[in-house]
Amino acid sequence: MALWKPDPSFYPSPRQAVEAPPEKLAYLAAFDRSAEKPDAIAVLDTDPDSDRYGQVVGWTDLPYTGDELHHFGWNACSSALCPYAPHPHVERRYLVVPGLRSSRIYVLDTKADPRQPEIVKVLEAEELAKHAGYSRPHTVHCGPEGIYVSALGGANGDDGPGGIALLDHTSFEVRGQWEIDRGPQYLAYDAWWHLGHDTLVTSEWGTPSMIEDGLVGELLLGRKYGHALHFWDLRKRRHLQRVDLGDQYQMPLELRPAHDPTKDYGFVGVVVSVEDLSASIWLWHRDKGKEWQVTKVIDIPAEPADPALLPPILQPFGAVPPLVTDIDLTVDDKTLYVSAWGTGELLQYDVSDPFKPVKTGSVRIGGIVGRTPHPAAPDQPLRGGPQMVEISRDGRRVYVTNSLYGSWDDQFYPEGVGAWAVKLDADPAGGIALDERFFPNGDDFRGRRVHQVRLQGGDASSDSYCYP
Secondary structure, eight states, X not given: OOOXXXXXXXXXXXXXXXXXXXXXXXXEEEEOTTSSSEEEEEEEXXXXXXXXXXXXXXXXEEEEEOOOBOBOEESXXXXXXXXXXXXXXXXXXXXXXXXXXXXXXXXXEOSSOTTSOEEEEEEOHHHHXXXXXXXXXXXXXXXXXXXXXXXXXXXXSSXXXXXXEEEOTTTOOEEEEOOSBOXXXXXXXXXXXXXXXXXXXXXXXXXHXXXXXXXXXXXXXXXXXXXXXXXXXXTTTEEEEEEEOOTTEEEEEEEEEOSSTTOOOEEEEEXXXXXXXXXXXXXXXXXXXXXXXXXXXXXXXXXXXXXXXXXXXXXXXXXXXXXXXXXXXOTTSOEEEEEETTTTEEEEEEOSSTXXXXXXXXXXXXXTTTOBXXXXXXXXXXXXXXXXXXXXXXXXXXXXXXXXXHHHHHHHOTTOOOOBEEEEEEOTXXXXXXXXXXXXXXXXXXXXXXXXEEETTOOTTTOOOSOO
């Protein structure tokens, strides 16, 4: 009798995952801002020995228009090896891809031809609303017992509460709303967990009506966007604690918990302070199993600028805010990357001591004012800035794309953001540098903008682990 073996891309511990073979392909969400052409999954060659390295080598158009693909993920990952909900024979095979504007969720099979993912299922907005009471799916994470999909809106598509829908690992049907008791939680954005501590964490952005047509100045200055983290009992699915960062710290978005399951801390990036336009990074933690706390550990100041060079939304301030819109933590929990989409800077920090980050590297590319070009095309000023950031499991390669969200792109980069993706080489001792051979851009993406990146076989923000 044949023996079933776990997917070889699953690793019990982060220590083992760091030793995984390098990725050969990267998958990118490509969307058409005009909604005239279908969104797509683009496939990049990431094998430096390939004659098509850094090029688009695969493309799958979706069947509809107007989806605006967002933070997609794998159907299964290393958490399938957890002892309390084992699913060792599922495969990291399918990409689960949410449309933030349409509320559709696509499932694409990468197994037969990894360069040409095949659409095998489409969940319509009505299914998500009927079975989970949610709309506007935003982020996908693979968990031990199913696929978690965070959603910004309630069933009507405009207002809240947002929350989490759970999908089945294999059928991809909507099981239902994850929360049993949501307590005071209303706004939603990201969701992730500490599997070893039975804790789930969620962050806040805004309801669909608050973000759909761009940043609303009155809401921002009125401190109406999200400014808190929520902590939940992961097994009982009940709200435990709300921790407010202070309403001046608007939009705590991406959550990056420690990969080591014995640790109970993580990082969250805050887009902007309404008091000085700075961005910040906060650490959540707790002392000996007591209540959760948050501590600000990094401040990134705004940069003065000539108002004539700024988009209308920023001209009254005479400064460029960093606008931290994504962060990512290496699998060994030693290095944190921070995307400052406004100033056009990717920052690298040593977080071996999470309470005392040390800046170890920085690269400028794009930016509202700087428009710094890539070294492969020094005469080509770039718009947009480092936005979505993904890290290889060994921490040596960092991939970055430049679009945030269509309507927000248009506000901060009114001349357009274009489309580009870059790769950086990371020194384990500190320091990052752009790879001059890797710069797909412009027409390579067929008129689409590019957002989320996923790496073949997994990456730093795909997997969670149950063993140290």
